[in-house]
Amino acid sequence: MQVLAHEPGGIPVALRSRRWTRVLLPAFLLSMLVSCFRHARRADVIHANWSICGCVAGVVGIVWRIPVITTLHGEDVTRARHRALDRAVLSLCLKLSDRVVAVSPAIESWLRERYPGLAHKIQTVGNGIEDELLALPLDRPDATASGRLRLLTVGSLIPRKGINRIIEAIGHLPNPRRVRLTVAGSGPELAALEQLVETLRLGDDIEFVGAVEPRMVVDLLAKADAFVLASHSEGRPSVVLEAMAAALPVIATDIDGVRDIVEHESTGLLYDGDDTFHLAGHISRLRESGELRRRLGATARRRIVQWGLLWDNTSQQYASLYRALSVETGAKKKA
Template sequence: MKILTLTTLYPNHIKNGHGIFVEQRLRHLLGCEDIEAEVIAPVPWFPFISEKFGRYSVFARIAKTERRYGISLSHPRYLLLPKIGMTLAPLMLVFALYPLLKKKLKQGDNFDLIDAHYFYPDGVAAVMLGKLLKKSVIVTARGSDINLIATFYWPRKMIVWAAQQASAIITVCQALKEKIVDLGISPTNIHVFRNGVDLQFFVPIDRQKAQTELKLTRPTLLSVGHLVELKGHHLVIEALQVLEDYHLVIAGDGEQMPRLKKMANDLGVAERVTFLGAISHQQLVTVYNAADILILASSREGWPNVLLEAMACGTPVIATHVSGTPEIVTSSEAGMLMDERSAQAIVTAVRTMQKQMPQRQETRAYAENYSWDATVHGIAGLFKEILGRPSVEGSLAHQDGD
C-alpha cells in the first residue's frame, strides 16, 4: 500500500515543530506496517526571503523538496490571498496540486489513497482532489479545524460537504467525533484513533542534571505551546503571584511574547519566569524532566500531545477540562483537571496536587498505556478495509451484470 499524505501541517527544515504530531503518526505507521508514503505539504506562495517581511518570508525560504526520516516531502506553493484567503484556500490548494498529482499519476508514480490531515482547508481540498483523481480520501480532524474553523459559515459548509464525501474520517479523540456528529455527519464513518506518545524518546532522565542545565533552584511549573491567548500562558504567570514558592518555565514562541514578558514584569514575577522560546523536541525532554508540574491552561484543544509527553517523562499535569483532555487525564497518577479556566483555579490545583504529588514512576507507568502501537495498527486496518471496498464504478457494473 502506498499512501499520499496531504497536509499543510508538517515539519520542514525551517519549522521543525510544525505539525510534528502528523509526522510522528506517519513515522510509526511506516515502522509497524507494510506501507509506503510520500508527503505533500503545501506552503503559501511568497516572493521575498528577506527576514524584514517577518513570518511570511519563512514560506519563501522553505525548500521545494526535502527528506525527513527517509520520507520524501514536497512543498508546492499555493496562493493564499489576504482577507479572503480563508474562504478560497481549499480551491487554491486544488488549483496548485491537481496538475502536479495528475502528472505524477501519468508518469506511473501511483498511490492508493490520500491521507489528509486537518479538515480545513486541507481535508476539503483533498476530497475535491480525490473526486478528480478517483482516489479514496481519509481525513483526520485535529482540533481547531472543528472546534474553531467550523464555526464560520462558509468553512463549515465545506467541512460538512467533505465529511459527507470522504471515504472515512479519523478523529484524535471522542470529543471531536461528537463535534463532527453535531454538524450532521453520521457517526458510523467516524473512527477515533488517538495520538500516541513516543515512549522511547520521551523518557525520564537525571532530574538534577536537567534542573542544573536550566538553572532551576526551586519547584518548577511548566507551560508549553505557541504563545497565543488560547494556550493560557498569561493565566499561569498571573497565578505565580500567589504561588510564590514556584518558578515558571515557558517553552514556545509566538505573537504574545512581548506582552507576556511585560505582564511578568508588571506583576513583579519576572525573576521567576524563564522564557525559552521555540525549542527542539530533544530539549523538551530535558525541560519536561526538570519540571514538577506541567500546566495546560488552554481554552480549547484537540488531543494535546504535550500532556502525554510530560507524563512519559514522569511529570504530572494540570489541564483545563476541554475537548480531549478528560480522555487523557483519567487518574491521579496522570494529574488533575480544572473545571474553571482561571489563575485562581491554577493556584488551587497546584496547592491540591502539592499535598499528594504522584510518584514520577507512577506517572511514567500511566503514560505507557498510550503507545502508538494500537493506533497505527488500527489506522492501517482502516486503510486496508477502505481499499478493499468495491469502487462505485465497479458496483454499478456488477448491478448491470445482474
C-alpha cells in the first residue's frame, strides 16, 4: 500500500507509472473505508482531503449521521477536466459532502460554475504558511557579488511539475554558469532530468537534493535568491506562498491557481509555460537586477501579510466550519 499511496505524485502517478499497482486499488479503498468506519463513530465531524477520500468519508458520514467536510486541491480539478472517471468521482464527492473547501478562489470558481446546484456547499479556505518565513531578512547578499543567482524549485519530480522546463531555460542562457539551480523533491522523473542535465552539460549548475522535510524547505528558501515554478497546472501552490513570505521574487507559469497569487511585475514574473526562452529571459532579468529582486520580494511578502495567510488564520476558519456543522447536525438530530 505504501507503493500506491506514498510515492511522489500520489495514487494517480503510481497507477500510471506502475500498472500492476491497479490490482491494489480495491483493497486500498476498502481498507480506507473500514478504517474510517472504525475511527469516525464517535467523531463530530469527518474531514477528508482529495475527492476520492471525500467519497469514502461521505459514505461513512451517511451511515453514522456525521457531517463531512472535503478539501479539494488543484489535482482534483486538473484530473476532472481531462477524465470522465475523475469527473464522476468529483461529482459524487460533492454530493456526499456537507461542505466542500477549495484551497483557492480559482478552484472555487470552477466548481461553482461546473456544479451550480451544489454551489451553496462550496467555499475557499486558503492554506497558510509558517510564521518563521516572515522573519527571514528582506535583504539578501547581492547575487552579482557572489557571482551566481541562486534559484530554487521545490516539488515532486513528475511531468506535471515541468522541472525540465527550468533546466532547458538555464541551457538557453548565454552564460549558464551565472546561475545555480537547486531542485528539491523526488519522483519517477529523476533519471530523465539527470540525463537532460548531462545532455545540456549543466552538471555544475544544477543540484538535485532529493525530498526534504518542511524544516529544510525554510532553510533552502533562506539561502535562495529567487524561486521558480514551472508547473503545467496547480491549485494554489503552497510553496509559492512560502517563497513570497520569505520575500523571494517568484518566476512562475501563467496558469490558473498561480495568477491568483502572483501578480506580474508586482509580486513576481509570469511566463508562458511552453516558452522556455521566455523563462530564460526572466531568469536573466533577476540575475542582472538586484533592485528588481528586492522590489518583487518585498511586495510579495507584503501581499502575504495583507491576505493573512497564516496557519493560525486557516485553523480558525476550519474550527468555525467544524462548529457550524456540528450545530447544524445536532439540530437536525433533535428534530
